[in-house]
Amino acid sequence: MKKETKLKIKIAEAATGRYIENRRFTIQSLAKELEITPKQIFDLFPNRSSILRYFYESRIVIYREQLSSIKEYSTFTLSEKLNNIFLSLLDQFSEHREFVLLTYREMAGSPVRSSTFEKLFKEAIREIFQSDEQIATSAKILQNRFLYHAIYLQFHGLILFWKNDESHLYENSMALVDKWCALQEEIFYSKIVDKGFDLGKFLYYNSPINFTTSCALTAKRSEA
């Protein structure tokens, strides 16, 4: 990770704490806490709001950074990869739970305004699906922006569940992620449609009751 990115993340994380104390915290107070100059912050962020929004973007940056350290990540199944992104974000959100509960809807999950977090999240999901070779051919039709948006909405649902989760260390939220992802894997790995299509194709070309095939065969015979 670049030095500049690391500093940006450090600033954003410190800002979440400041925000909980005082929503109108100053850049000066933040700089003081981090023992840097306000100019260093302004060189990286135009204003306070952009710092706070970057907190969400940086979660995806950290998630991507972690991927290289996960042993055998390339062998993970679709469910495991989806679990990984959901749980990684949830783990990071848990460390700043109060801030996330206060700002998630406005800064990351707004239904009317698209955020950079949304864009990065969907990109990561798209990569997971596109790199998975076990997905059934027929299910590939479903891989489009609607799917990525649906998963993004699922993530909102998870945050809502997590908000009200009173289990030990939010383990029910983890269990929900696990079950959710397992179901998606089941859907996308299912070869039922593939097999059905294969059977249909076979019957279309080989069935004696198929009119087109029969006519074509008769014509060929007559020509011969």
Place this chain on the structure above:
Amino acid sequence: MSDFPSSKYARGKIFAKTGLKVGTNYATHYLRSLANGTNDKSALHKKTAEQVFGEFTKLRGTALKIAQSFSIDQGFLPEEFSEVMTQAQYKVPPINRSLVRSIIKRELGQYPEQLFMDFDTQAIAAASIGQVHKATMHDGTKVAVKIQYPGVRDTITSDIALARSLFKRLVSDGPQIDEYIDEVKNTLIHETNYIREGESIDRFHERFSSSEVLTPQWIPDLSTERVLTMTFIEGVHLDEFLSTSPDRERKNHYGQILWNFFHKQIYDHEEIHADTHPGNFLFTPDGKLGVIDFGCVKSFPEEFFMDYLRLLPTHLHRDEPAIKELYYRLGVLKADPDTDEKENQYYQFCMNFGYTFAMPYLENSFDFGDPEYKKLIRGYTKNAPITNEPRGNKHFIYSTRVHLGLYHFLMKLGAKVDTEGSQKVVEDVLSDALNDH
């Protein structure tokens, strides 16, 4: 003076003289009479059990654990589902690798790749409540990390309620089954507390780790209520050991260690490792017996424990009045078997099973590899559910599980063990109890 035969099973030897064969014939005759008896509901019960427990196998977590706790070893449910359960134990899907990472992060504060020098993402063992991963700490120590499936503890109550209604379809005595199920529930709740298990590991390590027995050491710094880290024990399980075609001497060697381990537990009887199934024992390369998994550790009430032990000498003596009295105290009999046909059926069954069970203690050594004996024990467990009615003190659930588990293990291993020392252990414990009393 204890009620155990004083002069080395003086009366027991009268029975012993006629040898195992006579005992076998006697018991076989009894089993045959059982088989010939008509029991209209039997087939129906068995079919129901198969269906009900077939459903259990589809579940994960505590529901499966409950079903396993009420396995055939408890003797009041049909045999068919035992096999289903045994298979189910190995069919439990492992927790996905991402979830494992996240659980460790939440419980221990860091991801496994940060906490350990090496962490094997593939579980080496997966069961109903959690799974075990092999890892290496930064100082090179090899450890086993047990991870609990999220939410398991919360599912206990709902799963128990489900099990209660299912079991009531199978057994005829409602209130009694409640007591049994509550016992299983309490044990399960304890099993989900890995700090408690860690403390048990420490105590067992202190009590039993020796030149023959190897137990893990708890690593509290890397443990919480839901993640348990302990030193790793190298070794193979029973099936793998048997696949190497070991000679008789090696089989006897390990069998003797297990037999002694069991009786040493009886000797100080503070806590008993109550999950005697092959998955919890390892045959180490240096000839030791590794004992793992201390989740199900029981402390039986003194009164029950002594009465349970007394079953042994009374059966060896064939002392029917004493047996009857013990059966009443232990809740096996509810009425006089001389006047009640159903009670007599129970009485005869239990007494004959007891005789068979006591056989290893008749002489100074016993061959668990004897196919006749295997057939006998199997016959009893198969015919145990006379009317699918639970009988006996609730502590029988785990005491029988331990004892029968030991016998099944030794029979599968085919070991011949020296039982002379263990006779003395039981005798001493009962004698001490009598003196204390």
